Amino acid sequence: xxxxxxxxxxxxxxxxxxxxxxxxxxxxxxxxxFETTEALIGGAAIDATGGPLPEETVKACxxxxxxxxxxxxxxxWDTIDPAIRPERGLLGIRKELSLFANLRPAALFSELxxxxxxxxxxxxxxxxxxxVRELTGGIYFGEPRGxxxxxxxxxxxxxxxxxxHEVKRIAKVAFEAAMKRDKRLCSVDKANVLDVSRVxxxxxxxxxxxYPEVELTHMYVDNAAMQLVRDPSQFDVIVTGNLFGDILxxxxxxxxxxIGMLPSASLGxxxxxxxxxxxxxxxxxxxxxxANPLATILSIAMMxxxxxxxxxxxxxxxxxxxxTLAEGLRTGDIMDEGGKLVGCTEMxxxxxxxx
Ligand code: NAD
Numbered sequence: 001x002x003x004x005x006x007x008x009x010x011x012x013x014x015x016x017x018x019x020x021x022x023x024x025x026x027x028x029x030x031x032x033x034f035e036t037t038e039a040l041i042g043g044a045a046i047d048a049t050g051g052p053l054p055e056e057t058v059k060a061c062x063x064x065x066x067x068x069x070x071x072x073x074x075x076x077w078d079t080i081d082p083a084i085r086p087e088r089g090l091l092g093i094r095k096e097l098s099l100f101a102n103l104r105p106a107a108l109f110s111e112l113x114x115x116x117x118x119x120x121x122x123x124x125x126x127x128x129x130x131x132v133r134e135l136t137g138g139i140y141f142g143e144p145r146g147x148x149x150x151x152x153x154x155x156x157x158x159x160x161x162x163x164x165h166e167v168k169r170i171a172k173v174a175f176e177a178a179m180k181r182d183k184r185l186c187s188v189d190k191a192n193v194l195d196v197s198r199v200x201x202x203x204x205x206x207x208x209x210x211y212p213e214v215e216l217t218h219m220y221v222d223n224a225a226m227q228l229v230r231d232p233s234q235f236d237v238i239v240t241g242n243l244f245g246d247i248l249x250x251x252x253x254x255x256x257x258x259i260g261m262l263p264s265a266s267l268g269x270x271x272x273x274x275x276x277x278x279x280x281x282x283x284x285x286x287x288x289x290x291a292n293p294l295a296t297i298l299s300i301a302m303m304x305x306x307x308x309x310x311x312x313x314x315x316x317x318x319x320x321x322x323x324t325l326a327e328g329l330r331t332g333d334i335m336d337e338g339g340k341l342v343g344c345t346e347m348x349x350x351x352x353x354x355x
Contacts (some may be wrong), residue, residue: 001308003036004064004272006057006093009043009077009086010281011291011344012070018293018348019068019300025352026304026313037064041093042072042086042281052089058096066307067097067274070296071281094135099266099274100166101173102133102245103306106252106262111325114336115257118229125233129252130181132174132237133245135266137166140242160196162241167200171207173267174239178214180305184236186217188224188244200241221248228252253278260292260333263299265306273307275299285332289343292331294321297351320354327354 005020007013020036027034039057046052052072061067072086108116108127116123142159149155171187178185187204189197201218208216219227221244227234228251240248253262259279267273277295285291297317305314329350330339342350 001034002064003034004039004060004067005036006039006041006069008041008070008072008281009074010071010283010286012281014291014344015293015296016070018344019296021348022297022317022351023300025355026317029355030313041089043074043077045089046077046084046086051084052086053092061093061097061272064272066272066303069274069276071279073281074283094266097271097274098268100134100136101170101267102135103130103177103265104249104253104278105130106256108256109322109325112258112334115334117255117257127232127256129232129235130177130237131245131249131252132177132239133249134166134170134241137162138242160194162196162200164203167203168207169269171204171239174237175207175211175214178237182236183214185214186219186235186238188219188221188238188240188248190221192220224248225251229255258334260331261294263295263302265302267306275303289345290332291344292333293344293348297321316355320351323354324350
């Protein structure tokens with residue numbers, strides 16, 4: 001299996017180094033050959049080539065079976081021409097690979113439950129939600145859009161539009177994800193108000209016929225936002241459009257209280273999937289061996305599960321992370337009373353020991 005590795009900027013190279021070590025140990029342990037090639041993206045690419053997404057990077061990604069990304073951006077590039085900012089590299093590669101589905105699991109490790117922003121009695125039944133967000137359609141891309149002056153008054157407008165094929169393919173990804181988890185899928189929309197949501201709901205119901213084992217429910221987005229903080233244990237997988245998914249996936253992630261722990265996947269129809277931690281390049285701690293590599297390591301578990309169908313290998317990584325936390329090891333971002341403060345390298349090595 002060919003994997004294109006893009007460490008990126010800030011803490012990217014440090015966390016990715018630990019991630020690749022974990023991947024190699026999994027390869028040895030389970031008898032797989034993971035061939036990795038490094039490519040430039042973001043600020044590192046700007047410095048080397050003048051642009052955030054060099055042609056060679058796009059080529060290397062397209063020739064791979066999966067792509068791993070650290071993080072991009074930092075103050076060094078904050079003042080350059082917006083057209084070539086580091087984030088453009090990220091948006092660009094998502095577009096090049098036609099990644100229309102964003103999978104964002106938000107799980108609370110029992111060892112870190114004190115970091116959770118919700119009351120203990122609310123999360124005692126657990127918090128393990130996967131938000132599947134449509135990434136390339138909806139109101140962020142719909143036409144017509146624009147701003148104008150009408151009758152002497154300024155106005156702005158966007159269009160929320162979903163085509164049948166867009167809903168079908170994201171629904172399929174969500175049902176497949178549910179099949180790999182607890183087989184419960186909640187489709188979130190605003191069908192009481194929006195026509196686009198009524199079509200969305202109709203199509204999701206049609207797709208559900210292909211997945212009789214998955215229990216499908218529907219919820220309006222305002223209620224979903226409330227239920228997520230009131231009783232997150234009721235959710236397994238949530239599927240929703242671009243705008244609602246943007247908000248709900250961040251809310252689900254935020255309540256766990258541990259940004260350095262959360263992985264993500266972006267998937268297309270047949271192109272390589274892209275796996276990355278949800279956090280940024282953390283320039284405030286870059287190069288200091290303080291970064292938490294667990295979100296990256298868990299992103300690699302997602303890659304094994306979703307791109308390579310290697311459930312046992314993914315379980316092995318997740319169990320090793322859990323064991324490492326149970327041993328009390330903590331990076332600064334998840335440090336708690338009684339925890340043993342370690343650096344990025346030590347955390348990576350502890351996970352490897354526990355694999
Ligand atoms: P950030 O996620 O980089 O950092 C927010 C805070 O969380 C910081 O205090 C940081 O030290 C901490 N943090 C984040 N990840 C951590 C980890 N793994 N271990 C320990 N602590 C961690 O967000 P920001 O500060 O808003 O952005 C910094 C840069 O990252 C900006 O240039 C931004 O554009 C970029 N960014 C990139 C991505 C991406 O590459 N996907 C996402 C978000 C932000």
